[in-house]
Amino acid sequence: MSSQIEFDNLYNADENNSPMNYRLQRLFFDGTSRFTARFPRAGSRLMDFAFMPIFDNPFLAAYAIFRNRRRVKSLKAFQRFLVIPDIHIGDSVMTQAVLTALRDFFPEAHIDYLVNRNTFPMIEGNPEATRIIPIFSGGTFPTPALLKSLRDLVSKEAYDLVLCCSPFVKDRVLRPRARGIINFLNNTPVIMGNERRPSEVNHFIFQMHRFTRDLFLPYARPVRAGSFKGVRLSFSDATADCARKFAADAGLLPGVPAIFYNPDGASPYTRPPFDIQADLLGRLTRRAFPVLLGAGHTEADIGERLRQALPPAQRAQVKIIPRELPLEVYVALIDACDVFVSGDTGPLHLAAAWKYSRSGRYAFRNRTAILSIFGGTPSRMSGYDSFQPGYLAANQDAPSWCYRAGSPCRNITCINKMFKTCRIVRCFEEADLESLAGRIFAHLDTRVTKSSEPREPAAG
Secondary structure, three states, X not given: OHHHXXXXXXHOOOHHHXXXXXXXXXXXXXXXXXXXXXXXXXXXXXXXXXXXXXXXXXXXXXXXXXXXXXXXXXXXXXXXXXXXXXXXXXXXHHOHHHHHHHHHHOOOOEEEEEEEOOOHHHHOOOOOOOEEEEEEOOOOOOOHHHHHHHHHHHHHHOOOEEEEOOOOOOHHHHOOOOOOEEEHXXXXXXXXXXXXXXXXXXXXXXXXXXXXXXXXXXXXXXXXXXXXXXXXXXXXXXXXXXXXXXXXXXXXXXXXXXXXXXXXXXXXXXXXXXXHHHHHHHXXXXXXXXXXXXXXOOOOOHHHHHXXXXXXXXXXXXXXXXXXXXXXXXXXXXXXXXXXXXXXXXXXHHHHOEEEEOOOOOOOOOOOEEEEEEOOOOHHHHOEOOOOOOOEOOOOOOOEEEXXXXXXXXXXXXXXXXXXOOOOOOOOOEOOHHHHHHHHXXXXXXXXXXXXXXXOOOOO
């Protein structure tokens, strides 16, 4: 309790610097949750009607661009940068897009990148960063100790510019020790406005890359073409060996397509309910494709409970991936499968990233189709789809599909899943599971007759 009070005091030390502080966010999103629970359809329409015009305001968007560029123009040098993603696993993966955009302009600059410790083994080989610092750990919000560490780092390194992509690291935490600070939250009016423009690609990866390039275009000339295709991960030989051994022990055979099912999620608004997942898994195991099933971390033992919900004849083809398996091995295993199924959670972004062998001795296949099932959160911001307009395709040589379940109360306030308090989760109330299973089987049938031998990775 004392740690929470200390965090609240630090985070809300100056309410005038924040349009909506931490406590007010909790109250606001609790209120919207209660309102839409009582009036689901009318309440959701009212939320969108009331708040979308505020976010989708061209004057706010223009002012944010003006303020950001004024800060960039005031800089005396572009030699030292710090990039701060949000503290979660998926954010460490997606925010690599900022590194690529910076390197487009400043190939010789010093760029430090802060990452979640769990993703560090997969990101440390990224050549776009000078130094990758594993500083974030588990938890929903940054602790006071973490905020102090960030402040000390900025003070010590004297960065020319800090690019912050975390909504929970306010500018005042880093001031006055940072020379220049630009927060990706300033781009909120653009991203929220794009939600009303269906053809505009609105994925965070795409928008962070564009946001960073647009910052510097008036003041610097890019030295390489903007050919950004997506983010990447790299793996050690030991990780690749461990993944291949696990796949062999699990019975994955060359030429036999396999499914990787991730049942876990950090929030009930992004994790499909148990009965829906059990139904879908039951449909997927009606045919003799092997299935690797995550054990679950935030939702304890969900993997085993799903397996036990299957008819006895179908359980044998499901192999549980133990909780103790390192995250990097878990992700390398995804590459051995032909379809990855998940809700909106960190492993989705790990699955969608292009995978490299750090030593060059291994050739990852990079042809895993990605099927994501979305509930409350906006699907275009973090889902992957190769066919729908306004979506970013996964960085794989395979199709990606983003399915948005039907919900009577979904509205713009659902974007903040960490503060929502809906007692009854209705984010996945309508789901066409037969169609999803059919889509997966149609793709797997194309893999049966094709070689599953790995190929050398291409640039991506």
